[in-house]
Amino acid sequence: MSKDADIIVIGGGIIGCSVTYQLSKLGKKVLQIEREDITRGAAGATDGVVGYHTKKPGAQMDLAVQSISMFEHLSEELGEDVEYGFHCGGMQPVEDQLQWDILSGIVEEQRKSGVDIRMISIEEAREIEPMLAPDLKGALYSPTGGKVNPIKLTIAFSNAAKKLGATVMTETEVTDLIMEGTAVKGVKTTKGDFYADAVVNSCGAWAANIGKMAGLNIPIQPRKGQLIVTEPIGPFMDVTLQCARYNVIKFRPEAVDDPAALKIGNSLSIEQTETGGLIIGGTREFVGYDRENSLEAIETILRRAVRFFPALKDICFIRAFAGLRPYTPDGLPLIGKVNAREGFYIAAGHEGDGIALSPITGKLLAEQIVYGKESYSLESFDPNRFPLESA
Amino acid sequence: MDDIIICRCQEVTRQEILDAIAAGATTVDGVKRRTRAGMGLCQGKTCERLVAKIIAEQTGRPMAEILPPKSRIPVRPVKIGIIGGKDDE
Ligand SMILES: Cc1cc2nc3c(=O)[nH]c(=O)nc-3n(C[C@H](O)[C@H](O)[C@H](O)COP(=O)(O)OP(=O)(O)OC[C@H]3O[C@@H](n4cnc5c(N)ncnc54)[C@H](O)[C@@H]3O)c2cc1C
Numbered sequence: 001m002s003k004d005a006d007i008i009v010i011g012g013g014i015i016g017c018s019v020t021y022q023l024s025k026l027g028k029k030v031l032q033i034e035r036e037d038i039t040r041g042a043a044g045a046t047d048g049v050v051g052y053h054t055k056k057p058g059a060q061m062d063l064a065v066q067s068i069s070m071f072e073h074l075s076e077e078l079g080e081d082v083e084y085g086f087h088c089g090g091m092q093p094v095e096d097q098l099q100w101d102i103l104s105g106i107v108e109e110q111r112k113s114g115v116d117i118r119m120i121s122i123e124e125a126r127e128i129e130p131m132l133a134p135d136l137k138g139a140l141y142s143p144t145g146g147k148v149n150p151i152k153l154t155i156a157f158s159n160a161a162k163k164l165g166a167t168v169m170t171e172t173e174v175t176d177l178i179m180e181g182t183a184v185k186g187v188k189t190t191k192g193d194f195y196a197d198a199v200v201n202s203c204g205a206w207a208a209n210i211g212k213m214a215g216l217n218i219p220i221q222p223r224k225g226q227l228i229v230t231e232p233i234g235p236f237m238d239v240t241l242q243c244a245r246y247n248v249i250k251f252r253p254e255a256v257d258d259p260a261a262l263k264i265g266n267s268l269s270i271e272q273t274e275t276g277g278l279i280i281g282g283t284r285e286f287v288g289y290d291r292e293n294s295l296e297a298i299e300t301i302l303r304r305a306v307r308f309f310p311a312l313k314d315i316c317f318i319r320a321f322a323g324l325r326p327y328t329p330d331g332l333p334l335i336g337k338v339n340a341r342e343g344f345y346i347a348a349g350h351e352g353d354g355i356a357l358s359p360i361t362g363k364l365l366a367e368q369i370v371y372g373k374e375s376y377s378l379e380s381f382d383p384n385r386f387p388l389e390s391a
Numbered sequence: 392m393d394d395i396i397i398c399r400c401q402e403v404t405r406q407e408i409l410d411a412i413a414a415g416a417t418t419v420d421g422v423k424r425r426t427r428a429g430m431g432l433c434q435g436k437t438c439e440r441l442v443a444k445i446i447a448e449q450t451g452r453p454m455a456e457i458l459p460p461k462s463r464i465p466v467r468p469v470k471i472g473i474i475g476g477k478d479d480e
Binding site: 039230298302 | 414416432465470475
């Protein structure tokens with residue numbers, strides 16, 4: 001069978017688009033296949049935090065440092081403004097001593113990657129963000145680290161890839177993989193069969209479905225996050241802000257004592273976009289592929305927002321939406337070759353960090369596929385750390 | 392004619408919508424993600440039909456495939472304090 005491309009990339013989220021761009025940049029002929037449309041997945045229903053302070057200490061933080069350094073020149077490189085602001089900083093206000101102690105511990109770990117993250121008093125925090133409620137205890141603060149417009153970035157990756165010769169098929173669903181023994185040779189889709197030397201699974205929260213087609217058990221599950229958007233308002237805040245519970249729920253869920261909060265994984269996240277609207281989240285829920293909004297979650301989110309920024313009570317919200325994060329059991333993505341299936345690669349499972357990690361994921365995976373070795377080790381993210389062949 | 396504004400909240404012109412369709416958008420949602428048309432204060436209540444008509448003209452698709460399946464909450468802008476006010480209020 002003659003091949004249709006060097007490499008087929010399944011999925012048109014921010015990860016698939018970054019991988020497609022980077023492979024095209026290395027001179028490969030890429031066919032990208034997306035079931036609905038570019039940005040219809042999590043990239044279209046997300047915040048755009050590109051910060052250090054929300055990253056798990058260790059390998060994830062080190063990878064984030066690599067990725068964030070790439071953001072600086074992305075608009076220039078891709079030829080489109082992706083609304084990246086590096087110096088907005090990040091903050092996580094704490095409500096009590098317990099949260100202060102837990103965050104201080106996490107900060108110690110995070111600082112080992114050489115990033116500037118520290119605990120500050122509420123007075124200092126309010127000098128940076130004057131709208132913050134005065135009765136808070138203090139805050140974790142990271143002066144660098146920023147935000148980006150995730151939809152613009154995804155589309156910019158895609159446009160840049162197309163300019164380099166990539167073919168992008170939308171409204172095309174991959175229904176099966178074409179196998180020869182244990183080797184993956186191509187894909188069956190709703191618009192025909194396509195063959196290539198290698199196939200990349202970048203289907204985010206849906207990556208396990210593609211895994212099944214190869215007889216693999218990929219441990220990725222959808223974890224829903226609900227968000228609301230406000231009407232545009234004047235300059236309100238600079239930092240991307242999460243309440244302390246955000247890092248606690250992400251890294252130390254056992255320390256959360258409120259069962260209701262734990263059930264929907266509620267923690268406040270809030271940022272102002274370039275067009276003036278605030279994006280306020282969020283939840284972390286295991287409810288399958290459901291993408292509906294629930295009044296319970298919206299109410300909890302808005303209550304937390306008013307707790308931290310009392311002035312918000314007079315602002316209108318205009319829309320609610322939800323996205324599915326690709327959750328993995330150890331909180332790290334799967335990036336790289338699957339040893340047991342020749343020609344099959346995974347780039348998925350970035351849970352709540354896929355926007356920030358998208359540039360480096362595309363770059364390193366493309367290097368691994370094309371050169372057989374990446375310029376920064378992906379060892380901690382090796383998909384083969386999980387028993388993929390277990391039934 | 393192509394510089395007329397279709398989405399008044401976000402000031403998106405007919406030309407920008409045509410460009411988005413040329414870049415691959417085939418639904419109201421696809422145009423929205425590429426141009427911000429329908430993302431403003433009225434959430435597309437005014438422009439949605441106009442955007443859908445332009446897509447139908449350009450692609451020959453039926454309206455049912457172009458329009459979003461349903462609207463999300465809230466149906467109209469709602470003050471945050473009404474839902475998220477403090478417990479003791
Ligand atoms: C509420 C919320 C807040 C977040 N905040 C942040 C943040 O501040 N910073 C940050 O870095 N990250 C954040 N994230 C995480 C980030 O959004 C995700 O990690 C990232 O978008 C995942 O991208 P992806 O490309 O892997 O998946 P997706 O964008 O979901 O893309 C997967 C694509 O695969 C397609 N697909 C699935 N099955 C098939 C098939 N059979 N055939 C063809 N195509 C298929 C889907 O249609 C989809 O388009 C947040 C996420 C949520 C939900």
